[in-house]
Amino acid sequence: MGSIYKRGNTYWIQYYRNGKPYRESTKSKKEVDAKRLLRKREGEISEGKLPGIYFDRVRFDELAEDFLRDYRINQKKSLRRAEQCINHLNGMFEGVKVRDITTPRIQAYIEHRLDAGAANATINRELSALKRSLNMGARQTPPMVDRVPYIPMLKENNVRKGFFEYSDYLALRDALPEYLKPVITFAYKTGWRSGEILNLTWDKADLKNGIVRIETGDTKNNEARTVYLDDELLSMFKKLFAKRSLNIQFVFLKDGTPIQSFKKAWRTACKTAGLEEKLFHDFRRSTVRNMVRAGIPERVAMLISGHKTRSVFDRYNIVNDADLMQAAQKQEAYLRGQDTGTDKHKTATIHNFTEKGF
Numbered sequence: 001m002g003s004i005y006k007r008g009n010t011y012w013i014q015y016y017r018n019g020k021p022y023r024e025s026t027k028s029k030k031e032v033d034a035k036r037l038l039r040k041r042e043g044e045i046s047e048g049k050l051p052g053i054y055f056d057r058v059r060f061d062e063l064a065e066d067f068l069r070d071y072r073i074n075q076k077k078s079l080r081r082a083e084q085c086i087n088h089l090n091g092m093f094e095g096v097k098v099r100d101i102t103t104p105r106i107q108a109y110i111e112h113r114l115d116a117g118a119a120n121a122t123i124n125r126e127l128s129a130l131k132r133s134l135n136m137g138a139r140q141t142p143p144m145v146d147r148v149p150y151i152p153m154l155k156e157n158n159v160r161k162g163f164f165e166y167s168d169y170l171a172l173r174d175a176l177p178e179y180l181k182p183v184i185t186f187a188y189k190t191g192w193r194s195g196e197i198l199n200l201t202w203d204k205a206d207l208k209n210g211i212v213r214i215e216t217g218d219t220k221n222n223e224a225r226t227v228y229l230d231d232e233l234l235s236m237f238k239k240l241f242a243k244r245s246l247n248i249q250f251v252f253l254k255d256g257t258p259i260q261s262f263k264k265a266w267r268t269a270c271k272t273a274g275l276e277e278k279l280f281h282d283f284r285r286s287t288v289r290n291m292v293r294a295g296i297p298e299r300v301a302m303l304i305s306g307h308k309t310r311s312v313f314d315r316y317n318i319v320n321d322a323d324l325m326q327a328a329q330k331q332e333a334y335l336r337g338q339d340t341g342t343d344k345h346k347t348a349t350i351h352n353f354t355e356k357g358f
Contacts, residue, residue, distance in 0.1 A: 004038060012025050058099075061094060085129035089130055092105075093105075101130075124153050168278070180262055183259070194281075198260075212237070214226075
């Protein structure tokens with residue numbers, strides 16, 4: 001049984017769990033509040049739950065550190081992004097007790113970030129980090145969180161639809177420095193991410209069999225990938241291999257050293273080619289669309305480009321005005337065929353009626 005007592009003008013309660021006494025301030029001068037809190041704690045204990053005093057002591061900082069620790073332990077590639085999310089969340093929740101992280105407070109955070117000019121997608125990534133931190137706390141033994149509040153997410157409508165037509169790709173490649181042309185060619189034909197391409201080493205290339213592979217752990221989705229080189233790519237790799245540096249294993253080099261970044265060269269070439277709105281990631285969308293149009297089975301295309309989920313793959317299978325025009329023309333041809341068939345049916349019917357003397 002628990003008990004109620006006073007310290008000064010404030011009521012305190014005492015109760016037991018597994019024979020261990022717990023004392024807790026009600027922060028109230030009213031005995032009725034003390035009785036209500038004591039009944040609540042005794043109810044939690046009778047149901048086998050931890051008393052709420054455990055959760056009242058947990059602050060956001062502890063959950064955030066556990067969240068980042070999980071990223072470090074598992075060597076997740078998005079650790080830097082996770083740290084950025086936590087830095088923003090700290091602006092509102094640092095030092096805050098987890099029990100005080102409520103939906104209204106989360107909505108206030110969303111409003112604050114919107115006022116600061118953050119994009120909906122950026123805010124959603126931060127909210128996802130908050131939700132995962134809380135869920136990890138709820139799964140701890142013993143748990144650090146007794147309930148995860150509802151976290152509203154913002155609507156995202158910022159999916160890029162950029163892609164390279166073949167003529168755009170050729171114009172850009174011609175405008176780029178020589179050391180970047182192989183990078184662009186490989187990107188356009190495989191859909192690999194820039195980091196996967198720039199970090200490619202010669203031990204991953206089998207020129208005898210015309211194969212390039214990327215191992216598990218070197219990809220964003222942690223799945224190995226193999227690409228068979230076409231004639232243009234194989235010839236390009238053989239030329240790069242002949243000029244390789246014996247002390248450096250990277251395939252793509254600039255003046256004998258690995259390529260770190262080429263943003264300035266990219267912007268200049270895009271401007272020269274009249275393609276100022278293009279991103280390197282647009283190659284990835286272009287590759288998917290080209291493979292599907294070439295009749296390559298979608299499962300094979302996904303293995304080449306490294307898309308793990310069908311939803312993302314479908315999003316990259318871009319339709320443009322030419323596709324829509326072609327669809328209209330095909331539909332028109334189909335309907336004309338239906339009209340022709342109907343006319344033939346009418347002619348045959350009239351002919352039959354005539355033969356029978358009607």
